Amino acid sequence: MTLVASRPETGPARPYAFPAVVRTAVGGGTVVAAHMPGQLLATATLLLDAGAAREPLGGEGTAAILAKALEEGTRSLDSAGFAVALERLGAELSTSVEWDALRVGVSVPVDLLPAAVELLASAARTPKLDPTDVSRVRADEVTALRMEWAQPGPRADAALRADLFGADGRFGRPLHGDPTSVAAVTVEDVLAFHRDWMLRAGVLLVAGDLDKMDLAALGATAFGGTSGSPLPVEEPLGVTIPAGRRTILVDRPDSVQSTLRLGHRAPHRAHPDYVTMSLAATVLGGAFTSRLNHLIREVKGYTYGIRGEFGMSRRFGRFLVSSAVQTAVTVPALAETVGEITRTRLDGVTEDELDVARRWRAGQLTVDMQTPGSIASALATLVIHDLPDDYYEKLRRQLLEATVDAVSAAAAEHLHPEGMTLVIEGDTAIIRDDLAAADIGDITDATI
Amino acid sequence: MTSPSVPVAQTGYPWPIETARLDNGLRVVVSEDRSSPVVCVNLWYDVGSRHEPPGQTGFAHLFEHLMFEGSVHVQKTEHMRYVQGNGGSLNATTNPDRTNYFETMPSEHLELALWLEADRMGGLVPALTQETLDNQREVVKNERRQRYENVPYGDAWLRLLPLLYPEGHPYHHATIGSMEDLNAAGLDMFKAFHRQYYAPNNAVLTVVGDASPAEVFALADKYFGALDPISDIPAAPHGHLPGPATEPVRETVTGNVPAPRIYLSHRTHPFGTAGYDAVTVLATVLGGGRGSRLYQRLADGSRIAQPDYVGAYGVDLAHAPAPLIVTATAKDGVDAETLEAGLIEVLDSVVTEPVTEAELERAKALLTTSWWRQLSTVGGRADTLGRYATQFGDPGSAGYRLPAWQAVTPDDITDVAAQTLRSSSRVTLTYLPNPAHPGEPS
Numbered sequence: 001m002t003l004v005a006s007r008p009e010t011g012p013a014r015p016y017a018f019p020a021v022v023r024t025a026v027g028g029g030t031v032v033a034a035h036m037p038g039q040l041l042a043t044a045t046l047l048l049d050a051g052a053a054r055e056p057l058g059g060e061g062t063a064a065i066l067a068k069a070l071e072e073g074t075r076s077l078d079s080a081g082f083a084v085a086l087e088r089l090g091a092e093l094s095t096s097v098e099w100d101a102l103r104v105g106v107s108v109p110v111d112l113l114p115a116a117v118e119l120l121a122s123a124a125r126t127p128k129l130d131p132t133d134v135s136r137v138r139a140d141e142v143t144a145l146r147m148e149w150a151q152p153g154p155r156a157d158a159a160l161r162a163d164l165f166g167a168d169g170r171f172g173r174p175l176h177g178d179p180t181s182v183a184a185v186t187v188e189d190v191l192a193f194h195r196d197w198m199l200r201a202g203v204l205l206v207a208g209d210l211d212k213m214d215l216a217a218l219g220a221t222a223f224g225g226t227s228g229s230p231l232p233v234e235e236p237l238g239v240t241i242p243a244g245r246r247t248i249l250v251d252r253p254d255s256v257q258s259t260l261r262l263g264h265r266a267p268h269r270a271h272p273d274y275v276t277m278s279l280a281a282t283v284l285g286g287a288f289t290s291r292l293n294h295l296i297r298e299v300k301g302y303t304y305g306i307r308g309e310f311g312m313s314r315r316f317g318r319f320l321v322s323s324a325v326q327t328a329v330t331v332p333a334l335a336e337t338v339g340e341i342t343r344t345r346l347d348g349v350t351e352d353e354l355d356v357a358r359r360w361r362a363g364q365l366t367v368d369m370q371t372p373g374s375i376a377s378a379l380a381t382l383v384i385h386d387l388p389d390d391y392y393e394k395l396r397r398q399l400l401e402a403t404v405d406a407v408s409a410a411a412a413e414h415l416h417p418e419g420m421t422l423v424i425e426g427d428t429a430i431i432r433d434d435l436a437a438a439d440i441g442d443i444t445d446a447t448i
Numbered sequence: 449m450t451s452p453s454v455p456v457a458q459t460g461y462p463w464p465i466e467t468a469r470l471d472n473g474l475r476v477v478v479s480e481d482r483s484s485p486v487v488c489v490n491l492w493y494d495v496g497s498r499h500e501p502p503g504q505t506g507f508a509h510l511f512e513h514l515m516f517e518g519s520v521h522v523q524k525t526e527h528m529r530y531v532q533g534n535g536g537s538l539n540a541t542t543n544p545d546r547t548n549y550f551e552t553m554p555s556e557h558l559e560l561a562l563w564l565e566a567d568r569m570g571g572l573v574p575a576l577t578q579e580t581l582d583n584q585r586e587v588v589k590n591e592r593r594q595r596y597e598n599v600p601y602g603d604a605w606l607r608l609l610p611l612l613y614p615e616g617h618p619y620h621h622a623t624i625g626s627m628e629d630l631n632a633a634g635l636d637m638f639k640a641f642h643r644q645y646y647a648p649n650n651a652v653l654t655v656v657g658d659a660s661p662a663e664v665f666a667l668a669d670k671y672f673g674a675l676d677p678i679s680d681i682p683a684a685p686h687g688h689l690p691g692p693a694t695e696p697v698r699e700t701v702t703g704n705v706p707a708p709r710i711y712l713s714h715r716t717h718p719f720g721t722a723g724y725d726a727v728t729v730l731a732t733v734l735g736g737g738r739g740s741r742l743y744q745r746l747a748d749g750s751r752i753a754q755p756d757y758v759g760a761y762g763v764d765l766a767h768a769p770a771p772l773i774v775t776a777t778a779k780d781g782v783d784a785e786t787l788e789a790g791l792i793e794v795l796d797s798v799v800t801e802p803v804t805e806a807e808l809e810r811a812k813a814l815l816t817t818s819w820w821r822q823l824s825t826v827g828g829r830a831d832t833l834g835r836y837a838t839q840f841g842d843p844g845s846a847g848y849r850l851p852a853w854q855a856v857t858p859d860d861i862t863d864v865a866a867q868t869l870r871s872s873s874r875v876t877l878t879y880l881p882n883p884a885h886p887g888e889p890s
Contacts, residue, residue, distance in 0.1 A: 002674035003570050005521050008559035010534070014485035014658070038483055040820050071738060079748065083738035087810045090454050090817035092737055108817060115452050136751075143707070143780055144756050150600050150706040254704060256593045288528040298525070301586025304594045324594045326586075356533035363535010366486050367552045371824040 016366060018392040019375060021382075022210065026219030028226060029201030032383060034375045035210040042113045042208025043372035045105035046124050046222055047380055049231050050197035052175050053099050053315065060170070061145075061177025062185050062193045063102055065138050067095035069190060070104065072133040074122040079133070082123065091116045093123060097176060099313040100384050102198070105205075107373055110212045114221070117204075121222050124198060131187045138185055145179045152259040152324065155250050156425035159446040160261045163248060163421045164318060171237065171316060178448075201226040205379045207372035233386075236268040237316040241419035245338075245441030249432065250425035250448060258330040258426030259323075262337065264416045266310050266317035269385050275398045276410035277310055282357035283349045283407070284308050284341065284415075285321060289356060291340045292321065302326060302333045308341070310414075314384060319415065327426055331434045334424070338417055338440065345415040348408020357407075362399045365392055454813040460850030461823070465833065465843050466661035468668070472677045473649025476668045477833050477843045478661040481826065487657035489561040490550040490830035491569070492838040495645040497625070498544045498618030498684045498767060503632070506588070506625015509542040510633060511641050513584040515549065516540070520571030524580065527564055534560060537827075544619050545766055546838060552827045555658035559667055565653070566671035569646055573639050581635050592624050600705040601879055608713055611697045611875045612771055618685045619768055647678035654834040654843070657826035687768030689715065692873035700878045707754070708784035709777040711877040712791055715769040716762065716868045720840055722852070726864040727762050727772055729856040732811035733803050734774060734794065735760025739810050741797065742776065746790050752782045753790070766839045772868070784878050798865040803858050812854050819850045 019034040055062050071093055073079040086093060091106040104124045106116040148154055158174045165172035173181070204222040206215060241264055252259075267273065278286075285292040285308020296306045306323035321341070325333040349357075369375055382391055422441055424431065436443060468476045497508045518524040531538045531551050538551035551561050596602045606622045613619040653672065655664045692715060717723030735742045735758060742760060746753035757777035763770055774795060778787045822828045833843040 003520060003567055004563060004671055007521070007530070008563050011556040011559060013554065013556040016485070036483075039824070041817065041824055080739065080744060083743075084806070084810055087737045087739045088453065088806075088813050090813035092814070107821065109454060109820065112452055112454065140755055140779075143754055147600075147706050147754070147757070147777070150704075152598055255598055257590070257598050287532050289525055289532065294525065297587055298583065301583045302590070304587060304591040324590070324598070326590055326593065356529055359535050360532040363554050364537070366484060366554055367535060367537050370484055370486065370826065371821075373821075 016393065016396055018378070019207070021379070021389040022215065023389070024215045024219060026216055027201060027223040029203060029219060029223035031204045031206060031215045031219040032379050033206035033210055033215055034379055036208055036372060036375060037211065039208050039372055040109060041107055041372055042110040042206070042213065043105060043107045043376040044113060044117050044120065044218065045103050045205040045376050045380065046120060046202060047205055047383055048102050048124070048198055048202040049200065050102040050193070051098050051100045053170065054193070054197050055170060057170055058181065059185060059189050060173045061141065061182035062189050063097040064176040065134070065141050065182065065185055066190050066193050066198075067097050067102060068141060069129055069134050069137045070095060070123040070127045072130065072137060073128040075126045075128060076122065082119065086116065086119050089116050093120065099175065101380070103380070105376070110208050113208070113213060114217065117218050117221050121224065125225055127194070129191055129194060134187045134190050138182065142179050142183045145177070145182055149179065152252060152255065152257070152425055155446070155448045156259050156261040156423045158448050159248050159250055160263055160421055160423045163246065164263060164265050165316070199226055200228040200230065203383050205376045205383070207375040207379065234315060239265045239267055241265065241416045243419065245418060245420055245422065247422045247424065247435060247441040247443045248446050249428045249443060250423060250446045251428045252425050253427055253429070255426045256327060257324040258327055258424050258431060260325060260334065260337070261320065261322055261423040262420055263318050263320040264420045266312065266319045266414055268315055268317050269312035270314070271317070273410050273414065274312070275395070276402055276407045277414050279354065279357045279361065279399065279402050279407045280344065280349060280411040280415070281309050281319070282361060283353045284344045284411070287356055287360055291344065292337060295336055295340060296323065296325070296333060300329070300333070300336065302329045306337070327430055330424060330426060330431045331438045334422060334440055335438060338420070341415055341417040341420070344411050345417060348411055349404060351404050354402070354404055354407055358399050358402060362396050365396050453809065454816050456854055457816065457850045459847040460819055461844070461847035463829065467837070467843060468665045470648065470669060470673050472673065472675055474668065474672050475652045475837055476665060477652060477654040477837050478659070478664045479656045479829060479833060480660055481657055484826070485555050485658050486552055486826055487555040487558045487655060487659050488550060488552040488826040488830040489558070489565060490548060490654045490656070490827070490834050491565055492652045492654070492834035493547045493646060494650050494838055495547055496543055496545045497621065497623040498687070499645070500621070503629060504637065505621045505629045506623070507629070507633060507637065507641060508547060509623050509625065510584060510588050510630060511638055512540050512542045512547050513588060514576060514580060514638060515568050515572065517580045517584065518575045519568040520574050521567050522564060527568070530560060530564060536561070542623050544623055548831060548834065550827060550830060552825070558655070558659050562667050562671045566675065569648065569651065569672065570675040572642050572646065576635060576639060578635050581633070581638065585630055585633060589627060589630060592627065596624060601709055604711055604877060607699060607701070607877055608711060608771070608773070608875060611699060611877065612713060612715055613768070616685065617689070617768065618687050619765065644678070645681060647681065648672055648675045649677040650681050652834050652837040654830040654837070656830040656833065684767065689769055692868055692870065694872060696872060696874045696876070698876040698878070700880060702880045702882050705879045705881050707778050707881065708782070708787060709757070709879045710775065710784060710788050710791055712774045712795060713771050713875040713877070714868050714873055716772050716864070717769055719764040719766040719770050723864055724762065724770060725852045726856050726860040727868070729808065729811050729815065729853055730798065730861050730865060731760040731762050731772060732814055733807050733861065734798070736811060736814050741794050742774070745794050746776055750790060752779055752787055753777060754779055784880060788876065788878070792871070795869055798869065799862060803861045805858065808856070808858060808861070815853050816850065
């Protein structure tokens with residue numbers, strides 16, 4: 001056996017380039033497209049300013065019900081007819097509701113894209129929305145949420161969100177609502193949401209071989225019959241951090257693990273510190289070799305995985321650490337986790353750690369962006385946060401040039417372990433006394 | 449408008465493929481594609497949980513974890529740091545059939561990836577320590593808790609396998625293994641495991657993307673060429689089964705689940721056979737998309753099943769008849785008996801109401817898109833070529849799969865359903881909510 005002992009040198013790098021972006025104004029809307037020569041599949045996504053942020057207080061889940069109800073038939077096709085027409089093209093409608101947008105998308109062999117976009121547009125713009133169907137979709141959605149909430153995680157996440165943003169505001173309630181709020185949504189709420197937010201032109205994102213497409217024709221299909229102007233973007237919510245730490249317990253009897261959701265509020269996505277903040281989070285909890293994953297998984301063996309990151313939308317952000325740890329080690333896992341966040345805030349990052357973070361994040365811009373679907377998502381980020389077409393080239397340079405001082409300063413500025421909320425979902429009969437004895441933060445019980 | 453339709457594919461792999469075999473038996477597969485400056489390095493080792501003897505369940509998978517913990521020239525933590533710290537993504541998976549390791553890198557780091565893979569193929573044993581084993585054993589036990597024990601219905605696969613495959617069959621136990629066996633795993637057993645199976649002549653190295661075949665063959669020889677082959681790699685226990693099961697089996701689990709759920713399962717044909725191609729198309733006719741029979745009849749029609757949880761899928765195992773699994777979850781107020789009767793009616797309908805050309809066309813269109821989606825990344829392509837090279841001896845045979853699906857006829861479907869979906873060979877797994885704890889509080 002003979003192995004080569006020395007690590008090889010790096011070969012010559014090819015220059016980085018994001019696919020060429022083409023913007024085409026059609027009617028009142030814009031087609032934003034990325035050219036991927038030779039791709040067999042193409043993706044088209046209608047991006048509408050109809051996210052959960054548009055829901056009224058008490059109407060949490062309206063957008064999610066609507067997104068499902070879009071597939072219950074259009075003015076010209078019933079539910080089964082619509083499904084079969086789309087699936088015969090090899091497509092399925094993918095819908096998603098996030099804070100800032102509602103997306104409706106299709107991925108198909110490129111020659112079939114015009115027909116698929118025609119069906120997509122008819123579902124988004126002229127769905128049948130029969131009241132009986134909408135009621136049934138709502139009932140199904142309540143059941144689906146109950147199923148989801150029986151998994152560990154969603155209840156902890158709801159408790160954290162309520163504590164960070166306040167249960168009396170939309171952003172303090174779950175993105176897709178909870179079983180109670182969804183049950184209270186009326187058919188008229190759903191129809192009104194469609195009427196108010198889904199009939200503006202919006203943006204059609206297209207990724208694939210543009211030589212085989214007619215973008216103006218796709219835009220005409222997607223924007224036909226729309227009206228109204230783009231909506232103004234509201235101000236960021238701001239970052240308030242409480243003076244002390246709080247611990248919230250969510251009871252899940254017989255859990256063999258405790259699910260951890262630890263976090264605090266953070267800046268919005270367009271904040272000038274985005275690059276340095278996210279690099280600090282990569283060192284702390286993003287990469288496999290991050291401080292948290294190294295200590296909690298690779299040294300202690302408490303978990304299968306732990307991550308820490310800034311999640312950022314148009315109006316707010318959140319620093320979040322998530323993990324699931326064996327019940328018996330809940331307290332030490334929490335203490336060690338808070339310890340690493342505190343160390344990162346106080347001592348900053350090292351050059352060795354930052355070098356991994358920089359190069360990993362820069363490399364992901366090519367490694368994770370090979371498919372029409374991933375490129376369409378990258379285009380959505382440009383549109384939602386009003387970023388320029390050469391954004392990814394600039395981002396790559398900023399990532400690679402970030403200094404230890406700048407990233408350490410961002411860690412000091414934007415990590416707040418002393419004002420964090422610690423949500424623990426698990427078997428409280430087993431873990432409560434240990435948590436109280438450990439004196440990590442005031443303990444309350446979630447009412448979820 | 450006239451409805452366009454999905455074109456018939458002449459091949460499912462329209463990229464170049466070149467192969468070589470080193471003197472030590474390592475097969476090398478290269479598929480060049482310069483459209484993006486990335487390259488994937490993928491290794492398939494022909495060892496999986498089917499090779500595990502009684503008392504050693506979970507060993508192949510726990511071993512996979514140890515492969516990331518350092519080797520003779522790579523310190524603990526360095527493997528991950530070198531890959532991510534040079535912009536790459538990496539992972540590995542273990543299933544009953546095989547273990548695969550893969551990283552996609554910016555292409556200037558191709559040589560680094562090959563060096564890392566060679567070092568752990570040829571030099572893992574000296575770096576293995578008790579401390580590393582003890583740590584990764586705890587990580588894997590937490591993986592088991594997180595993925596199988598702490599989620600409703602999470603152990604369905606662990607329960608189905610022993611019902612589908614008899615005691616002693618290589619697919620009888622699940623890859624994650626039992627806590628008892630994981631606790632008993634000793635360091636020497638893992639050193640022996642590596643010496644037995646991790647050899648160049650038991651692996652396929654596939655490189656896809658921004659690299660030329662000549663460059664890859666030269667680098668493969670440089671880094672892997674001097675590794676010794678192993679002459680007596682033991683075969684897995686034989687997977688032969690005399691035919692479909694002859695007695696139905698059922699198991700009912702009452703526990704912390706929010707609604708009744710049924711899994712119906714049958715052994716069918718091994719992955720890679722014409723019979724299994726028919727099963728793949730059949731699964732899509734039955735459970736793929738909103739136009740499928742299960743969705744149309746149980747979620748939309750009789751409305752006894754929750755729309756988000758109807759499905760039918762084959763598990764692509766190649767060394768014995770692979771399972772087809774059909775599942776549905778009851779809507780509020782629907783009991784398990786009603787749901788099971790509905791599922792059986794749909795399953796039986798495949799024989800009594802033959803699949804139409806329109807249903808077939810829909811299923812083939814969905815399969816065509818999913819095939820191209822799998823091949824839309826260099827990682828997906830590398831894994832596909834590694835599979836076909838390992839399991840069928842020829843990476844180019846990957847190109848036949850999509851045309852084979854597209855050639856399936858209604859008669860093929862009826863025949864395979866009549867032969868493999870009989871009630872006499874059915875496994876039924878039912879989950880019922882515990883009446884003392886009806887689901888989770890909401």
